[in-house]
């Protein structure tokens with residue numbers, strides 16, 4: 346687990362975009378795992394800029410999103426389909442047939458979830474998975490109590506998550522209670538995990554995820570089990586980290602890339 350603390354949100358976004366761009370440049374048909382929420386917005390903005398100004402090419406890329414609210418159709422302005430179209434897909438050249446976002450309106454959730462898992466496998470697995478973190482430590486919609494071996498399925502949202510996400514809806518009552526989400530086990534199979542967080546309201550969750558026990562109480566702590574997970578955070582989100590100085594020391598003394606490859 347690599348913890349990198351950046352001075353600003355902007356720098357987190359640029360560093361995350363550089364990792365995604367490197368993945369796509371090294372493997373034009375890369376499979377990207379994408380996340381919603383306000384945190385990755387800066388990353389998407391930077392990738393769009395790189396596409397426009399530097400020719401970053403997504404024409405052979407395949408994407409899988411982490412989750413979707415149950416009951417919201419793709420044209421609902423709070424659906425994750427809509428979010429991804431507005432904030433990323435309509436600005437870049439990922440072929441629409443290569444885009445996968447879980448369906449919030451399927452007639453058979455069990456079958457859909459199995460299909461989604463199979464589809465990830467058929468595409469060769471996820472090369473890099475972008476993650477945010479909920480204030481209760483969840484990744485995707487794997488709320489506290491989710492099995493660390495869980496697969497794509499329906500999940501009941503925690504009250505805290507409904508409260509956190511109510512800001513995007515007209516009222517708390519409008520926030521869906523269920524979501525369809527990749528499982529923790531599904532996420533852990535990606536080759537690389539990139540978790541982004543900023544702001545003081547994420548400090549407790551980051552502390553538990555990085556230095557707490559691996560536990561269903563904070564599903565992001567499962568990243569400790571992954572051989573290539575990178576936690577990119579700002580100073581505020583790093584406030585609860587007891588080993589903060591050590592993480593900064595590691596970054597300050599990191600061997601230069603040219604001599605280590």
Ligand code: GLP
Nearest residue numbers: 381382383384477478479485486
């Ligand atoms: C939702 C999403 C998560 C996201 C979290 C945090 O619950 N399902 O994938 O990480 O919100 O969102 P934000 O980045 O807006 O704080």
